[in-house]
Amino acid sequence: MSNPPTAAFVVVANRLPVDRVTLPGGRTAWRTSPGGLVSALKPVLQRNEGAWIGWHGAPAEELEPFVDDGLELVPVPLTHSEVEEYYEGFSNGTLWPLYHDVVAPPEFHREWWEAYVRVNRRFAQRAADVAERGGVVWVQDYQLQLVPAMLREMRPDLRIGFFLHIPFPPTELFQQMPWRRQILEGLLGADLVGFQHQGASQNFVRLVRQRVGHKTHRDTVYLPDGRLVTAGSFPISIDAESFEKLARDPATEQRADEIREELGAPKHVLLGIDRLDYTKGLRQRLRAFGELLAEGSIDLDDAVFVQVATPSRERVDQYKVLRDDIDRLVGRINGDVGRIGRVPITYLHSSYPKAEMAALYRAADIMVVTPLRDGMNLVAKEYVACRYDDQGALVLSEFAGAADELKQAYRVNPYDINGMKATLLQAMESPDREKSRRMRSMRKYVSEHDIDRWAKSFLDRLAGSETHHDKHPRP
Numbered sequence: 078m079s080n081p082p083t084a085a086f087v088v089v090a091n092r093l094p095v096d097r098v099t100l101p102g103g104r105t106a107w108r109t110s111p112g113g114l115v116s117a118l119k120p121v122l123q124r125n126e127g128a129w130i131g132w133h134g135a136p137a138e139e140l141e142p143f144v145d146d147g148l149e150l151v152p153v154p155l156t157h158s159e160v161e162e163y164y165e166g167f168s169n170g171t172l173w174p175l176y177h178d179v180v181a182p183p184e185f186h187r188e189w190w191e192a193y194v195r196v197n198r199r200f201a202q203r204a205a206d207v208a209e210r211g212g213v214v215w216v217q218d219y220q221l222q223l224v225p226a227m228l229r230e231m232r233p234d235l236r237i238g239f240f241l242h243i244p245f246p247p248t249e250l251f252q253q254m255p256w257r258r259q260i261l262e263g264l265l266g267a268d269l270v271g272f273q274h275q276g277a278s279q280n281f282v283r284l285v286r287q288r289v290g291h292k293t294h295r296d297t298v299y300l301p302d303g304r305l306v307t308a309g310s311f312p313i314s315i316d317a318e319s320f321e322k323l324a325r326d327p328a329t330e331q332r333a334d335e336i337r338e339e340l341g342a343p344k345h346v347l348l349g350i351d352r353l354d355y356t357k358g359l360r361q362r363l364r365a366f367g368e369l370l371a372e373g374s375i376d377l378d379d380a381v382f383v384q385v386a387t388p389s390r391e392r393v394d395q396y397k398v399l400r401d402d403i404d405r406l407v408g409r410i411n412g413d414v415g416r417i418g419r420v421p422i423t424y425l426h427s428s429y430p431k432a433e434m435a436a437l438y439r440a441a442d443i444m445v446v447t448p449l450r451d452g453m454n455l456v457a458k459e460y461v462a463c464r465y466d467d468q469g470a471l472v473l474s475e476f477a478g479a480a481d482e483l484k485q486a487y488r489v490n491p492y493d494i495n496g497m498k499a500t501l502l503q504a505m506e507s508p509d510r511e512k513s514r515r516m517r518s519m520r521k522y523v524s525e526h527d528i529d530r531w532a533k534s535f536l537d538r539l540a541g542s543e544t545h546h547d548k549h550p551r552p
């Protein structure tokens with residue numbers, strides 16, 4: 078591979094913002110990568126000149142650095158077995174379920190861990206090649222927790238930040254991890270370690286004290302070599318302005334009208350948009366809706382549910398099982414309560430461009446976001462940003478990070494199906510005045526706390542944080 082470009086600001090994430098996919102017939106194409114991380118970070122990098130290091134989504138392929146949509150992209154290759162062991166294995170079969178309250182059982186395999194270490198080192202090396210002297214490197218998410226310490230060893234001149242997009246598990250669960258100390262030490266290579274939630278940040282500092290034995294005070298860790306590491310919470314957000322602009326586009330409004338017509342113009346369109354992931358609470362949500370119809374609490378003529386489930390991690394066993402379960406559940410509900418010309422659940426196993434998502438948000442009276450555990454959930458914020466008319470209602474799980482900020486949502490405990498049914502009914506029956514009061518204040522919050530504010534607050538703190546203490550550490 079030729080020499081990569083150099084940059085003073087470098088983002089390192091498992092994925093590049095674009096994904097190389099093979100189409101039926103064998104041709105390859107680029108498409109936007111799935112997930113909230115990419116949609117949040119892309120505008121940040123577009124506004125701060127820099128380079129983005131990441132995997133391009135296809136195995137066993139070495140690609141040269143390239144420019145896409147104004148972004149300098151530096152691909153990192155993964156072999157077939159690394160995709161299996163590092164990405165599908167340790168990242169998504171071990172860390173993902175462990176960090177999400179073990180809603181699925183995590184698997185611990187030594188070969189997966191070894192691949193994780195090897196691939197983290199490759200990402201760190203790439204960052205060391207690309208970052209200019211004294212530059213800033215911002216490492217993202219659970220797939221790359223060892224990169225900060227590896228990179229610091231290669232390039233002590235850099236400022237290194239790390240941000241975890243997903244929850245950080247409670248101490249009791251984190252302790253299960255056979256390589257818990259290595260992971261904590263990996264993160265401690267950063268000058269600033271950011272989390273979605275204050276509790277996660279405190280948890281991390283406590284674990285460092287207990288497991289690694291470093292001195293800590295409030296959000297600061299004092300390392301024996303004189304370095305300081307700060308932890309903090311930085312709840313992520315969206316490019317609210319661009320979503321609102323898209324929502325106000327007449328073409329979007331026209332598409333939203335079409336969608337409502339095609340659904341039979343019911344009184345209530347309920348909408349879910351998620352990656353097809355077992356953390357998202359799809360089963361519970363669909364069951365609640367199905368029961369409301371079956372018992373006659375809502376009329377089939379009055380309400381339909383549109384569930385978009387974006388394909389995700391399709392070769393991981395638990396995701397295969399989930400897909401079959403959801404197929405069966407949707408089929409059963411539609412078979413039991415549907416009738417000719419009236420399908421209660423429109424289920425779309427597909428991903429859609431941003432414009433179509435905005436039209437769906439505009440078409441939906443009730444947005445149903447009910448994860449069992451979620452670091453933030455940006456879909457909830459996107460919906461709010463698109464409701465410039467202050468109409469619509471957001472039903473939101475109390476286990477999504479977004480619930481800390483979107484306080485006027487209709488809150489649910491997704492494990493409580495009866496409670497969820499009652500809240501869905503409440504949202505459907507609320508007077509317009511009540512709904513718009515709630516929406517207005519959530520919209521104000523999201524437009525004031527957008528992605529630029531998030532990035533600025535993290536990067537300012539990273540630039541301004543003390544990185545060393547005197548010989549005698551406090552306290």
Ligand code: G6P
Pocket residue numbers: 091092111112113114115218219242243389390
């Ligand atoms: C979540 C994670 C991201 C990840 C995304 C999509 O948002 O926090 O790191 O990129 O899901 O998942 P995938 O496995 O397709 O990258």
